[in-house]
Amino acid sequence: MLELAILGLLKEQELHGYELKKRLGEALGPLSSVSFGSLYPALNRLEAAGAVKAVEANPGGVGAPAVPMTGSLGGELAAYRARRAATRGSRGKKVYGITDRGQALFEELLAAESATDGDDKSFNLKLAFARYLPSDARLGLLERRRAQLVDRLARLRTAVRTGRERLDDYSRSLMEHSTEATERDISWLDKLIQNERQEEGRT
Template sequence: MLDLAILGLLEEQELHGYEIRKQLREHLGLLANVSFGSLYPALARLEAAGAVEAIEASGTVPAKSTAPPTGSLSGEWAVLRSRGHSGTRGRRSRKVYRITDAGRVTFTELLGGAGRADDARSFGLRLAFARHLAPQARLGLLERRRAQLVQRLGEVRGATGGSALDVYARSVVEHTADAVADDIAWLDRLIEVERSAEVLTPGVPAPEVLTTVARTEPTGREGDNQ
């Protein structure tokens, strides 16, 4: 989930952890407010998996070979400090990450349903990076999400109908249901736009892009755990 977000950002530019978090807050603000307690472990995980690689400072620094991890780091820091860097001054040693070819493969897999979890965050993230998907995969993503929301809305509206909830609980349920209905209407608009676009440019698959999407396999019977 976080992996997708990180790889998606690194696909466009090299970034360090702090900056990744800032961009996520700005771009996807309310959707993904990631904490450092998830971010740094995620970066370490991706680096260990070979999906990203760390480069010393911003820009292309000679890499200093493999510097001793402990000991006097002040030497390296001095180098970083002395170097003229773009934008604001006064920062601390940072690790800038770059996506690898393997990372791009992983990103594509995650975008196309490989990574489990179909909550709102996950979908929002996938849609935010939907430009990397082929038109048909994009459409599939939207339609699967729509079907899912319709089903869940039906369950809730059905189950809640007769029960005796007090004002507050009822208000929460109804407002949540309304919000889901709004989501569906939004998806409908997006789907329509996608279909129009598809009619205009039929059978022209974009290069370097996912053409198929992993279907939600029928085992497990919907959102049920276990």
């Protein structure tokens, strides 16, 4: 679902890889950081699919600056530099923008009930872009999440009850803490769902 995150950020602003990584760590919460080993391949996939494309970097001023370096470089290297210069700013930046296909893909990914839902990260990510969803789809997202947490809670309680003797103190404490955390998650979701219904009713 990294594609969804990238497209969501590029919807708001053109960015290059490095900056994209920083935003992913901030805007989407420090929980979901991404490595370059995922990010760059993902950008290439999206570019190959025509969902994003490299835009002119370093657009204003400075025009065609500073190729000198050390006067002469080998022909090979110079040609390589020239090729890079076409879509890159002075610093070697590759700035990406979202295309119409990318917009469509974003909608699709956001609305889809992927197999990787149920994953905490996935839900948090989708919630961060929930403003792009129609109200009913948003409610569906919240309620699917709630159902997952209720299920998790049931399994946690079962595990605590079943293993009340076999579990050591550390595991038991962890389970109890997880149970409370899950209960709070559900309460929080209930609040969101309630808000959502009120908004809906008001329309």
